[in-house]
Amino acid sequence: MSKERARQLSTAEERRETVLRTAIGAFAARGYWGTTTTEVAKAAGISQAYVYRLFPSKEALFAAVVEHCFVQVRASLESAAAEATGSSPEVVLKTMGDAYARLISNNDLMLIQLHAQAAAVSEPAVREVVRRGYARLVEYVRGASGGSEEQIQQFFAVGMLCHLIVSMGTDETDGPWMRTLAAGVTHY
Amino acid sequence: MSKERARQLSTAEERRETVLRTAIGAFAARGYWGTTTTEVAKAAGISQAYVYRLFPSKEALFAAVVEHCFVQVRASLESAAAEATGSSPEVVLKTMGDAYARLISNNDLMLIQLHAQAAAVSEPAVREVVRRGYARLVEYVRGASGGSEEQIQQFFAVGMLCHLIVSMGTDETDGPWMRTLAAGVTHY
DNA sequence: CACGAGAGTGAGTGGTCAACCACTCATGGA
DNA sequence: TCCATGAGTGGTTGACCACTCACTCTCGTG
Numbered sequence: 001m002s003k004e005r006a007r008q009l010s011t012a013e014e015r016r017e018t019v020l021r022t023a024i025g026a027f028a029a030r031g032y033w034g035t036t037t038t039e040v041a042k043a044a045g046i047s048q049a050y051v052y053r054l055f056p057s058k059e060a061l062f063a064a065v066v067e068h069c070f071v072q073v074r075a076s077l078e079s080a081a082a083e084a085t086g087s088s089p090e091v092v093l094k095t096m097g098d099a100y101a102r103l104i105s106n107n108d109l110m111l112i113q114l115h116a117q118a119a120a121v122s123e124p125a126v127r128e129v130v131r132r133g134y135a136r137l138v139e140y141v142r143g144a145s146g147g148s149e150e151q152i153q154q155f156f157a158v159g160m161l162c163h164l165i166v167s168m169g170t171d172e173t174d175g176p177w178m179r180t181l182a183a184g185v186t187h188y
Numbered sequence: 189m190s191k192e193r194a195r196q197l198s199t200a201e202e203r204r205e206t207v208l209r210t211a212i213g214a215f216a217a218r219g220y221w222g223t224t225t226t227e228v229a230k231a232a233g234i235s236q237a238y239v240y241r242l243f244p245s246k247e248a249l250f251a252a253v254v255e256h257c258f259v260q261v262r263a264s265l266e267s268a269a270a271e272a273t274g275s276s277p278e279v280v281l282k283t284m285g286d287a288y289a290r291l292i293s294n295n296d297l298m299l300i301q302l303h304a305q306a307a308a309v310s311e312p313a314v315r316e317v318v319r320r321g322y323a324r325l326v327e328y329v330r331g332a333s334g335g336s337e338e339q340i341q342q343f344f345a346v347g348m349l350c351h352l353i354v355s356m357g358t359d360e361t362d363g364p365w366m367r368t369l370a371a372g373v374t375h376y
Numbered sequence: 377c378a379c380g381a382g383a384g385t386g387a388g389t390g391g392t393c394a395a396c397c398a399c400t401c402a403t404g405g406a
Numbered sequence: 407t408c409c410a411t412g413a414g415t416g417g418t419t420g421a422c423c424a425c426t427c428a429c430t431c432t433c434g435t436g
Contacts, residue, residue: 029310033222047415117355118306122217131356138365152368160348167305168319177326235385
């Protein structure tokens, strides 16, 4: 296997970031147990063996991917909150919700949340990341919006409803029941 | 009906029901991809080979388990609605919510819902069962409660919030963020 | 009581998985 | 130019998976 162009090496840190970014797409379809490390490697354009040089185990890899998603969500909410400072809690929450809806118009990010929840049930490392992720998210939304307990709870309940809707697929035949569930949920 | 040390045969239909009932516990922890048919067989007290005489494939088995859970949930809501007929939508929904909370005080039923959602993303048979399950559930709740679109949506949003809370574990260290998410959610 | 239908299993099969290791090669500094 | 370091891979391993099949055992019925 001779190569025309000399192969270009990256630093391990760069590769790790590439893997985290591309693994989102790999894990999105079948989650933690349904996705092989070979699939992740292929998505990142490296060998399966090298995945294990960059991450100590499959569980650690998945946990890192989930953490990476939480960071993105947090960043999205923060920039939304920044452009709505001083407004009423309702307006801030609406702005945040809108930013979130735009962020996850690529479904993969949301599917990772769903699969992270499923894996959290029996994988301790994943559970820890999910718990800490939502802890920070809830506290941030509370602080940035100044909304009431009920409003904060509502905010996250709608997010969870999004997971349900996305997992069932918005494209296929939807009846009035689907419209009831999805009412008012922005969709880009 | 003499039950002695001699091996007692069941009808295939009886066995199928046993498998459906016991498989809930097996699939609850690690979901569709993370659970082996051997584990399901062990939980049902039969050989792994016989699972494949009772169900054509692992996917069909899991889909049947999910359907079985939806039936239980529906039955629970129906009996709750029956004892609250004639009341206001708020009261009916509250009664239903309470019955649901009691039903899933055994977490397994709820975890199956979560894992079903995750599997629905890429397993067509599961997606179909989940879609039909929620379709009937939404229409039933709408009809039986007479609540507004917002109330129905709220009802299911809270249910989804329960999935999140259960998947992260209620037992471990919970801060104010957890109390915010779980506020008002009955827990037996 | 004999027998057939159906319950139930032991022993596989081919394939795949996570994880590991010995190895090659690219690159920057001396 | 040479070498140390670290990027990156091919090949393997042992466990395990979904699924199959030839076979035995049970029991209701004629």
